[in-house]
Amino acid sequence: MSRGVPAVEEEDGEPEGPEQSVSAPAMQEGPERELSHEEFDPKGTLALILMYFTILVVMWVFMYFIEFLGNDLVVVG
Amino acid sequence: MSVERETFADRYPEEAELVRRSFLVAFTALGLGALFGIIQALHRTNVLRFIPSTDYYTVLTAHGVLLVIVFTIFYLVGLYQWAVTRSLDRSPTNINFTRAWLTLMTIGSVITGLTILLGFVDQIGISADVLFTFYAPLQAHPLFYTGLVVFIIGTWLAGVDWFRTWLHWKQDNPDERIPLQTFMVLTTMIMWYVATIGVAIAVLFFLLPWSLGLIETVNPLLTRTLFWFFGHPVVYFWLLPAYMLWYTVLPKLAGGRLFSDPLARVVFVLFVLLSTPVGIHHQYVDPGIAEGFKFIAMTNTMFLLLPSLLTAFTVVASMEHGARQRGGEGLFRWLTALPWRDPAFTGMALAGLMFAAGGFSGMINAGMNINYLVHNTIWVPGHFHLTVGTAVALTMMAGTYWLWPQLTNRRLYSRPIGLLQVVMWFGGMALMSNSMHVAGLYGVPRRTAEPQYAGFDFQTAFGSIAELNVQLAVGGTLLFVSTLLFLGNLALSLGNPKVDGLGQTLPEPLSGPDDSPRVLDNMKLWAGIALVLVLLAYALPLGAIVQNGGLFGTGGDAYPVSVLGRFDPGVGLDAVRELLGVGR
Numbered sequence: 001m002s003r004g005v006p007a008v009e010e011e012d013g014e015p016e017g018p019e020q021s022v023s024a025p026a027m028q029e030g031p032e033r034e035l036s037h038e039e040f041d042p043k044g045t046l047a048l049i050l051m052y053f054t055i056l057v058v059m060w061v062f063m064y065f066i067e068f069l070g071n072d073l074v075v076v077g
Numbered sequence: 078m079s080v081e082r083e084t085f086a087d088r089y090p091e092e093a094e095l096v097r098r099s100f101l102v103a104f105t106a107l108g109l110g111a112l113f114g115i116i117q118a119l120h121r122t123n124v125l126r127f128i129p130s131t132d133y134y135t136v137l138t139a140h141g142v143l144l145v146i147v148f149t150i151f152y153l154v155g156l157y158q159w160a161v162t163r164s165l166d167r168s169p170t171n172i173n174f175t176r177a178w179l180t181l182m183t184i185g186s187v188i189t190g191l192t193i194l195l196g197f198v199d200q201i202g203i204s205a206d207v208l209f210t211f212y213a214p215l216q217a218h219p220l221f222y223t224g225l226v227v228f229i230i231g232t233w234l235a236g237v238d239w240f241r242t243w244l245h246w247k248q249d250n251p252d253e254r255i256p257l258q259t260f261m262v263l264t265t266m267i268m269w270y271v272a273t274i275g276v277a278i279a280v281l282f283f284l285l286p287w288s289l290g291l292i293e294t295v296n297p298l299l300t301r302t303l304f305w306f307f308g309h310p311v312v313y314f315w316l317l318p319a320y321m322l323w324y325t326v327l328p329k330l331a332g333g334r335l336f337s338d339p340l341a342r343v344v345f346v347l348f349v350l351l352s353t354p355v356g357i358h359h360q361y362v363d364p365g366i367a368e369g370f371k372f373i374a375m376t377n378t379m380f381l382l383l384p385s386l387l388t389a390f391t392v393v394a395s396m397e398h399g400a401r402q403r404g405g406e407g408l409f410r411w412l413t414a415l416p417w418r419d420p421a422f423t424g425m426a427l428a429g430l431m432f433a434a435g436g437f438s439g440m441i442n443a444g445m446n447i448n449y450l451v452h453n454t455i456w457v458p459g460h461f462h463l464t465v466g467t468a469v470a471l472t473m474m475a476g477t478y479w480l481w482p483q484l485t486n487r488r489l490y491s492r493p494i495g496l497l498q499v500v501m502w503f504g505g506m507a508l509m510s511n512s513m514h515v516a517g518l519y520g521v522p523r524r525t526a527e528p529q530y531a532g533f534d535f536q537t538a539f540g541s542i543a544e545l546n547v548q549l550a551v552g553g554t555l556l557f558v559s560t561l562l563f564l565g566n567l568a569l570s571l572g573n574p575k576v577d578g579l580g581q582t583l584p585e586p587l588s589g590p591d592d593s594p595r596v597l598d599n600m601k602l603w604a605g606i607a608l609v610l611v612l613l614a615y616a617l618p619l620g621a622i623v624q625n626g627g628l629f630g631t632g633g634d635a636y637p638v639s640v641l642g643r644f645d646p647g648v649g650l651d652a653v654r655e656l657l658g659v660g661r
Contacts, residue, residue: 021330022579023421023478025492031332031402037587040401042336042394047408049390052433059437063447 082578084483085163091172092162093484095179099155100477100484102183104564106147106190107470111560113140118509118553120526122546133526134206135196141209142193145465146228147186149315152473154182154235156318157262159480160325161239164256165246169238178234185228192220208524212304213284213297216635222285229273236266254590255598257338258325264345265317267604268310271353271611275306287635296630298365299622305356306615313352315465317345319472323392323425325583326479330422331399331415335586339593340391347384349603351377354614361448365625370618371445377614378443385436392429398587420495424475427503428468431510435463438514455528456517459510467506474563475499481567482579490569498562501555509552512545521545 020028086093113136119125120133128136158175162168169175189205195218196204205217211225239262243255255263283295283303328335335341357374360366397411405411416422438460441447451457478495482488489495519535519542521528529535535542596602 019582021416021419021421021479022482022581023330023489023492023495024416024419028416028418029403031399032404033402035333035398035402040336040398040587042397044397044400044408044411045390045394048393049386052389056437056440060440063441063450 082580084486084580085159086484086486087580089162089168092158092168092175095172095175096155096159097484099151099158099179100481102186103148103151103155103473104567106143106151106186107560108564109190110140110144110148111557113137113143115553115557118550121528122550124546124550130526132197134208135193135204137524138196138206138208139190139193143190144470145209145311145315147190149318149465149469149473150228150232151182151186153265153314153318154179154232156321156473156476156480157235157239157265159484160258160321161242161262164258165242167242167246170241170245174234175238178231178238180231181234182228182231185224185226185231187224189221189224189228192218192224210304210308211284212279212300213287213295213630214633214635216284216288219285219288222280222288225276226280226285229277232269233273236269239263239266254595257335257341257586257590258321260342260598261317261321261324261345263600264349264603265314267600267607268317268349268352269314271349271604271607272307272310272314274611275303275356276308279303279307283629292629294630294632296622296626296628297633298363298626299619299628299630301360301363302357302366302615302619302622305359306353306611307356309356309359310352312461312465313348315469317348319428319469319476320344320388322472322476323388323429324395326476327392327422327425328395328399329581329583330419330425330479331396332403333395333397333399333401334584336391336394336398337588337592338586338590339588339597340387341586342590342593342597344384344387344391346597346603347381347387349607350610351381351384353607354610355381357614357618358443358445358448361445362452365622366618367621370621373614375443375445379440382436382440385432389429389433396426418492418496420492420499421475421479423496424478424499424502425472427499428471428475431463431471431503431506432468434510435460435468438463451517453523454517455513455521455523458523459513459517462506462510462513466510467502471499471502471506474502477563477567479581481570483581485571486575486577486579487570487573488576488579490566490573494562494566498559498566501559501562505552505555505559507552508548509556512548512552515540516542516545516549 020026020030084093085096116128116136117133117140120128120130120136158169192203192205195201196206203218203220205211205221207215207217207221211217211221239259243259243263246259279300283292283300286292287295324335324341355374355378357366357371358378361371396415397405400411400414403414403416405414415426417426438456441451442457442460478489478492516535517523519537521535521542529542537545
């Protein structure tokens with residue numbers, strides 16, 4: 001039978017404020033505000049991912065350049 | 078002690094002990110593997126050589142098997158045992174069964190590990206210099222394969238244990254969604270069961286009987302194909318525990334919440350479906366497999382980018398949520414609001430960053446045409462040192478900084494040393510894998526102690542091979558020192574006094590499981606589709622391979638020859654006497 005580890009999902013509230021990560025420095029500041037799903041707009045994530053895509057495309061084209069323009073034609077078969 | 082701060086070790090002492098035990102095996106393998114890693118790095122680059130080059134394959138095999146089989150998988154079973162127990166909120170159905178599979182896995186690893194290490198003692202005649210990719214014609218001593226069989230059966234039983242625990246939980250909670258961490262464990266294990274079909278057939282029906290001398294020959298292409306049937310999905314077996322930490326622990330460390338539980342479930346289901354029917358992409362240069370099958374494998378592989386990109390979005394968005402809650406503003410300035418002084422957070426974030434770079438070189442490897450440029454060069458180890466060597470290994474080490482206090486009730490010995498360790502790993506790997514990728518483009522081969530051939534110069538576009546060697550050697554050294562710092566920090570933590578209140582909870586996702594369709598939790602459906610996809614991808618190529626070369630091939634010698642018939646116990650005994658320095 002279940003022995004009931006207190007998952008936060010089931011808690012009624014935290015008496016000691018937001019829980020600090022056990023691996024963080026003791027002086028680390030906790031969250032200043034709570035953002036709900038509706039209030040949160042991950043535009044920074046979008047910017048980072050677009051940046052990554054740009055890098056990917058440039059590097060892929062660079063590799064393609066090395067493969068095909070850096071070598072002579074090869075006949076396969 | 079407040080209930081809220083009760084640790085996993087307080088509530089589940091027996092389970093915590095098992096997790097600690099599996100981590101102990103994992104970290105022992107990590108230390109040994111790192112030692113063999115630095116020996117390789119310094120030997121290849123000619124900086125320091127104290128082993129004969131003929132022992133290089135033994136070092137390479139020990140490095141590969143100890144790190145990518147023993148370290149990663151023992152960490153996985155420990156982490157998953159913690160996750161199932163925590164998220165289902167219950168003990169295993171029979172903890173003796175849990176002890177049994179962990180013991181079985183340990184025995185298997187010791188047998189395989191010792192067989193590899195005996196390769197350093199030529200006189201005994203036992204060796205397994207076959208690398209992690211242990212297919213024919215390289216042949217190991219039968220003990221190598223026997224240990225692997227015992228180890229894999231142990232992992233299968235671990236899955237049985239977790240499925241059984243879940244089924245009992247389900248009886249008590251018929252209408253509830255599977256808790257996310259348990260969902261991740263179950264899907265990972267379905268993937269593992271499907272993937273290990275290939276290696277089980279290869280070892281039990283071909284490699285083990287062959288090494289025992291029961292059959293004369295094997296079909297090398299068949300064993301290669303069966304190996305890669307397992308050899309590619311196994312990389313996701315390493316990766317998915319890291320994903321579990323990124324999805325469920327990293328948002329908490331960042332001070333936020335997981336962006337989407339449904340997306341996380343979709344990602345894990347995609348890995349069940351897509352990870353196995355791709356292995357032939359490791360065989361683009363193998364003769365005997367039609368180009369069409371290779372093209373299908375390439376297409377399937379590109380689909381695998383989807384769960385990785387979904388993960389990039391979900392995990393980064395969860396970190397951004399934490400940063401915004403901490404007061405982060407702007408398009409990029411929120412990055413500075415993240416808790417960079419927490420080694421668990423920083424380690425995982427840097428591991429994710431390196432995984433993004435590994436994603437690029439992975440795309441190159443997967444591309445059928447461009448793969449020819451880098452195949453069998455040191456580019457490939459450069460790639461997987463970014464993925465398994467950093468995304469997985471660094472996440473596991475960083476996760477340990479958060480998990481270890483909850484498993485031992487002792488604080489970490491030093492948080493700053495932990496921070497230095499994860500940053501040093503990142504720096505070391507940046508140097509080492511960069512030099513490997515670049516050297517690979519110049520054609521420097523992998524898997525050799527002597528990459529410089531006599532009378533041949535590698536032409537570089539800029540810089541020099543010597544400069545790349547320095548990068549590789551310095552990077553490898555930093556990685557070794559980082560491993561020592563990690564292991565030392567954990568060992569010293571055991572000297573800290575036990576304290577109360579180190580327990581941690583995990584925040585619920587912004588978008589919870591009820592936002593996803595219930596069909597995602599249908600394990601039978603996903604397992605069934607996965608098997609159908611595997612059949613579609615593998616039935617024809619395997620049929621063609623057997624038709625062309627026969628089940629047992631057409632002959633050819635194994636190398637190195639080390640079947641039991643060659644083992645002379647008298648010679649072995651003499652060697653032991655010589656080692657001990659007693660009368661001969």
